[in-house]
Amino acid sequence: MAKYGFLGLGIMGGPMAANLLRAGFEVTVWNRNPERCASLVALGARQGQNPAAVAAACDITFAMLSDPIASMEVCFGVEGVLAGIGGGRGYIDVSTVDDHTARRIAAAVGERGGRFLEAPVSGTRKPAEDGTLIFLAGGDQSLFDEALPALAVMGKKSHYLGAVGQGARMKLVVNMIMGGMMTAFCEGLALGRKAGLAGERILEVLDEGALANPMFRVKGPMLLQEEYPVSFPLKYMQKDLRLALLLGDELRQPLPGGAIANETFKRAGAAGLGDDDLTAVFEVVK
Template sequence: MKSIGFLGLGIMGNAMAANLIKAGFDVTVWNRNSAKCAELVSLGAHQGDSPKAVAASCDMTFAMVSDPEAALALCQGPDGVMAGIGDNRGYVDMSTVDDKTSKTIAASITQAGGRYLEAPVSGTKKPAEDGTLIILAAGDQSLYDDAKPAFEVMGKMSPYLGDVGQGANMKLVVNMMMGGMLSIFSEGMSLGQKAGLDGQQILDIVDAGAMANPMFKGKGAMQLKEDYTTSFPLKHMQKDLRLAIALGDQLDQPLPTAAIANEAFKQAIKAGFADEDIAAVYKAIR
């Protein structure tokens, strides 16, 4: 069984790495705040000294960080992944970034003698814990084949989407739709309750019809309870909407609904809800 590195142990990365350890993989972990490694070390992981050291000692290294800037920082510099990758070892970046960032990282890893796969995920904290993420892989097909056993532990579906950039693009399309849906859903919940309707009855009626979906059911329940425990930070959804709109500009594709949803999430960040769950956009809308 191949040795695996895992860089970035936030809400998603911690759960994903834990599933790999529990499945019997030989896992070495690293996080900028090293205290976050302790729980995984207690499960049987090794702790790496730097991204460079992890990439140099593992057959393939996975990364899960918050945004394009963090993804680039992880790779660059004397202690970055690029400095350690070499010898045809693999680097799988599961962060949500734009296609330009992904292509920049791909070129750097390849130039350093490694293989690169982008593999952003669709899913939040619970699917990460349950190993039911949807993994959107693109890039080096031999690395995709090598990573497949790990993907099968972390997710329920891991299609191969072709050249680097297509995984990033698919993730932005999916999250753009999610952000737009959550924005109009929050408007509907707010309007209905201000009109004197019962919030739970709104949810029950939506759930019984053609609009039924797990996100409305789960996020609606959170909104009624005023429980915004974070499974997908609101600031990250706004980042994804911004990146999707930028892709639309690049491709001359009008995205008026996405632009309006982006403004709703920007207002929620301005109101102080950046680190709460995406469901908290409701607080800014109502």
């Protein structure tokens, strides 16, 4: 059985690594804050000293990191993945980054004799805990095929989309749409309540028609209670919107709706809501 590594044990990475352990896989974990390793070590994980050591000891190493800067640091930094990769071992970055970052990491891993796959996920904390994420992969297809048993434990569907960069682009498209939907949802609830409509009735009507969707179903009650337990931090939603807009600029695709959503999330971040759930954008909309 393959040996797996897992780098980054935050809101998403911790549950994903835990699912691998519960499925009986051998897993070595690392996190910048080593205290986050404790609960996984209790489940049977080994604790790696640094990313290089994990990549050297494991057949396939996953990374779930906060943004492109973190992905670059873990790969290229002192005692980073590049110092341990090689010999055909695999590195799978499941973080949400831009396509340029993914291709740069892929090239460096290939030069060291390793294999690279980007596989950002569609899903937040609950799907990560439940093992129902959707993986959007691009890169080395042999690595994708070898990693499928692990991906199947952490997710309900894995899409192979071709060359490195296509997974990143798909994820940015998905999250840009999500950000736009969330701002429209918040505006609609705010308008309806100020017009004298009961929030619960608005959610009921939405759920009965063409606008019914899992996000509104889950997030709607949170908005009405004005409580925002963190599933997907607002600051990361804004980061993804920014990256989507940069891709739009590069491809000369106008994205006025995405730009408006980005500005709304920027306002929420400036209001000190960046570490709250993305639903906290309601605080600046209402």
